[in-house]
Amino acid sequence: MPVQIDALDRKILIALQEDASRSLEEIAKHVGSSKTPVWSRIRKMKEAGIIGQQTVLLDAEALGLEACFFVLIRTSEHEAEWQNKFLKTLQERAEVMEAHRLAGDIDYILKVRVANARAYDEFYQALISEVRIYNVTALLSMEEIKSTPLLPLASVPS
Template identity: 85%
Template sequence: MTVQVDEMDRKILRALQEDASRSLDEIAREVGSSKTPVWTRIRKLREAGIIGRQTVILDAEALGLEACFFVLIRTSEHEAEWQQTFLAALRARPEVMEAHRLAGEIDYILKVRVPNARAYDAFYQALISEVRIYNVTALLSMEEIKSTPLLPLGQAPSKS
């Protein structure tokens, strides 16, 4: 289902991104509409897959997950079977926060959250015991400068 997202939809999406736990009344007031049209638009956006599941954002450091590693992976394997095994290994590991397949010299980059370097080493050892990897480089993030789940919902792109 293709949905045209207009400026009111963008206002609603921005409000939901900021705090989806607010009441429908609060969101409607913020976007300058009434409750029923806002609820209808939210339902339409959910049905279209624009709004996915709702969750909460937890503080990793407060929960003892103080080390964030960016893991650069190069592989000499590109067969479908290897990729399936690799993706299954990543999906099975809750410490993998993000995984991206890249263009260029590095094949994959992972964002991994663990308590410390020893926990990262256990993750690394488990991963390479399951999947053959040509080269792994781990970069420890010294400071998180910016992290946001909020998408930039500016004006609609102009059509040329």
């Protein structure tokens, strides 16, 4: 069940999403409040699990990770043991940026970030050597049109 937030919480979350490196004083000024209530609300939202790990966003292409593949996986295996091994394998692979279990013809989709096609093939070969997979289709992203970690907070109910 979603945690209820009010307008001030929403402003704080928007400010944090825009730049979590801001000082508490800067955030309070930005949202029109003082430091103590803002700090208290941030603490409560962390405890409620609304605010998770804080990190920094890196530019993958600037770091040489120029290839983004979306990997569609079909499996004929649906036993708990296979799923546990598959999920463990995905967790251990740093190239896997996202993994989703799907409804429909495709069982899983992965977002994989690597340097190039050769690096993707190395990832693919390692994956299929660790886990039995029925079918894998890799789609190379030609251009990233939009990517954002920002949630649409305006549509979150109060």
